[in-house]
Amino acid sequence: MGASETPGRQDYRVFRDITTRWMDNDVYGHVNNVTYYSYFDTAVNHYLIEEGGLDIHRAPVVGLVVSSSCSYHRPIAFPEPVEAGLRVDRLGNSSVQYGVGIFRAGEAELCAHGQFVHVFVDRTENRSVPIPEPLRAALERLQVPPG
Numbered sequence: 088m089g090a091s092e093t094p095g096r097q098d099y100r101v102f103r104d105i106t107t108r109w110m111d112n113d114v115y116g117h118v119n120n121v122t123y124y125s126y127f128d129t130a131v132n133h134y135l136i137e138e139g140g141l142d143i144h145r146a147p148v149v150g151l152v153v154s155s156s157c158s159y160h161r162p163i164a165f166p167e168p169v170e171a172g173l174r175v176d177r178l179g180n181s182s183v184q185y186g187v188g189i190f191r192a193g194e195a196e197l198c199a200h201g202q203f204v205h206v207f208v209d210r211t212e213n214r215s216v217p218i219p220e221p222l223r224a225a226l227e228r229l230q231v232p233p234g
Contacts, residue, residue, distance in 0.1 A: 104192070120157070120159065127155065127171070131173065139224070
């Protein structure tokens with residue numbers, strides 16, 4: 088997939104269900120743009136907790152968001168159920184760039200897609216550290232070949 092191409096459902100490795108909420112809609116009757124970033128954060132962290140064993144309360148190493156972006160293609164609105172597709176576009180020593188796609192549940196056409204970057208840091212020192220092995224293994228399962 089080239090940089091200018093819009094990703095499709097087949098470009099993501101796993102999917103997480105997202106429940107839209109009444110408060111997600113804005114005065115225009117669709118999910119507000121800022122809410123998509125919450126969907127990204129929710130989907131990524133669910134994956135890290137469930138597949139990588141991340142303990143968000145006690146882990147000595149945590150991921151901090153340092154960058155995010157989103158492109159919008161089709162609106163969604165409460166009460167539509169949506170799915171967030173996840174992939175890893177770049178996996179470094181202490182950072183990871185995710186690709187996240189938002190789809191209406193069961194549909195092939197993308198509603199929005201974005202990038203989300205975590206840098207893993209020591210919780211007490213707030214300094215970057217290598218990604219812990221259980222998290223790295225989970226992230227490797229989401230990697231896509233370079234485009």
